[in-house]
Amino acid sequence: MRTIALLTLLGLSYSGTAAQTVPYTARTVTVDGVADEAVWKLSEWSPLEHQMAGTVPEASDFSGRYKLAWDEQQLYLMVEITDDVLMDTHPDPKEAYWDDDCLEIFLDEDASGGDHLHSFNAFAYHIALDGNVADFGNAQNDKEVILLNDHLDSAWRRQTEAPYNIVWEVAVRLYPDTFTTAQPGEPVTLEADKTLGFMLAYCDNDGSDTREHFMGSHSITPVNGDKNRGYIDASVFGQLILKK
Ligand SMILES: [Ca+2]
Ligand SMILES: [Ca+2]
Ligand SMILES: [Ca+2]
Numbered sequence: 001m002r003t004i005a006l007l008t009l010l011g012l013s014y015s016g017t018a019a020q021t022v023p024y025t026a027r028t029v030t031v032d033g034v035a036d037e038a039v040w041k042l043s044e045w046s047p048l049e050h051q052m053a054g055t056v057p058e059a060s061d062f063s064g065r066y067k068l069a070w071d072e073q074q075l076y077l078m079v080e081i082t083d084d085v086l087m088d089t090h091p092d093p094k095e096a097y098w099d100d101d102c103l104e105i106f107l108d109e110d111a112s113g114g115d116h117l118h119s120f121n122a123f124a125y126h127i128a129l130d131g132n133v134a135d136f137g138n139a140q141n142d143k144e145v146i147l148l149n150d151h152l153d154s155a156w157r158r159q160t161e162a163p164y165n166i167v168w169e170v171a172v173r174l175y176p177d178t179f180t181t182a183q184p185g186e187p188v189t190l191e192a193d194k195t196l197g198f199m200l201a202y203c204d205n206d207g208s209d210t211r212e213h214f215m216g217s218h219s220i221t222p223v224n225g226d227k228n229r230g231y232i233d234a235s236v237f238g239q240l241i242l243k244k
């Protein structure tokens with residue numbers, strides 16, 4: 001904890017990258033895949049450029065960048081994605097959802113870091129093209145997958161001109177680590193200067209048996225050669241600071 005506090009003091013997150021500042025929006029963001037809200041002009045782009053699994057794609061195969069905003073109720077994302085083939089070959093939203101195209105939002109409400117594989121210390125929301133939201137539940141003994149569709153709203157729209165980018169908007173509520181499926185409780189009310197643990201990624205598959213690219217927002221130090229650590233360990237996330 002002391003290390004995290006010191007790094008925060010220095011403006012660094014515990015993944016070693018600078019904390020990102022998130023602008024406030026007084027007006028509600030309409031989640032419709034149309035980025036015409038004023039806050040999207042104000043907020044700055046961040047890239048999805050760090051390989052976590054698979055190969056590094058050509059820009060025309062996959063590239064992505066995103067902006068963030070917040071109000072008291074929700075964190076907002078606007079993600080611009082180039083993906084040459086959109087694919088969802090598993091109609092069951094709980095089956096191999098990471099091998100279909102999906103947007104993955106990692107959130108740690110209290111920026112505690114630490115293991116969250118089978119707990120709600122942090123969330124790894126996999127948003128499928130059909131809008132279903134999957135994550136592991138809190139069963140310790142098996143890989144129970146649950147749907148958390150009521151934690152966020154999302155909508156994407158593909159542009160009509162080359163490179164036919166997707167604009168994907170998301171509004172996500174921040175649940176604390178006391179969340180359980182039996183007793184969900186209420187999402188927290190956000191306020192200025194709050195710090196959140198955060199990471200964003202895209203799973204890109206264009207027709208292979210398993211995903212071809214898994215590109216994220218933050219650089220991850222490999223453990224035994226493995227950089228796909230976000231779904232296990234919230235300490236690899238970056239940090240957001242909400243500013244008014
Ligand atoms: Ca919108
Ligand atoms: Ca692709
Ligand atoms: Ca936590």
Ligand SMILES: [Ca+2]
Nearest residue numbers: 085101205206
């Ligand atoms: Ca794809």
